[in-house]
Amino acid sequence: MTAAVSKPMPDVDDPLSGPFWAALDRHEIVAQRCRDCGMVRWPIAETCPRCLGSPAVWERLPSEGRVWSHVEYVRAFHPAFAAETPYVIALVDVVEGVRLPGRLLPGARPVSIGAVVVARFVPTQSGPTLLAWEEVPRKEDR
Numbered sequence: 001m002t003a004a005v006s007k008p009m010p011d012v013d014d015p016l017s018g019p020f021w022a023a024l025d026r027h028e029i030v031a032q033r034c035r036d037c038g039m040v041r042w043p044i045a046e047t048c049p050r051c052l053g054s055p056a057v058w059e060r061l062p063s064e065g066r067v068w069s070h071v072e073y074v075r076a077f078h079p080a081f082a083a084e085t086p087y088v089i090a091l092v093d094v095v096e097g098v099r100l101p102g103r104l105l106p107g108a109r110p111v112s113i114g115a116v117v118v119a120r121f122v123p124t125q126s127g128p129t130l131l132a133w134e135e136v137p138r139k140e141d142r
Ligand SMILES: [Zn+2]
Pocket: 034, 035, 036, 037, 038, 039, 048, 049, 050, 051, 052, 053
């Protein structure tokens, strides 16, 4: 008998990225906004890539975005995901400069670039809430 392989999970106790994971638990998406220049900082960083300032505040972002790209995994990149293949990971533009990856929940048809998607907050057995996306039905589909 082989031991079950557990999925890799984010370090929600990391002092730098912890607020992002805590926000997902509250069903919110947040990013840092630089206190010095106002730039929304993504990916999460200690220093602003524009002005090299450090102080930042966490700001709530929209829970909707547009698909910038997506990929279908037919072969698992990690053994713990093998039973879930095939699945789609989308990169979603939420606001300028913030492009967030997440599982694309199965929809009625293949998703297209530019499709409007809404955030879904998926609890896990081991604790963290993960970000997923679901396509918003187009008017002609309603
Ligand atoms: Zn800055």
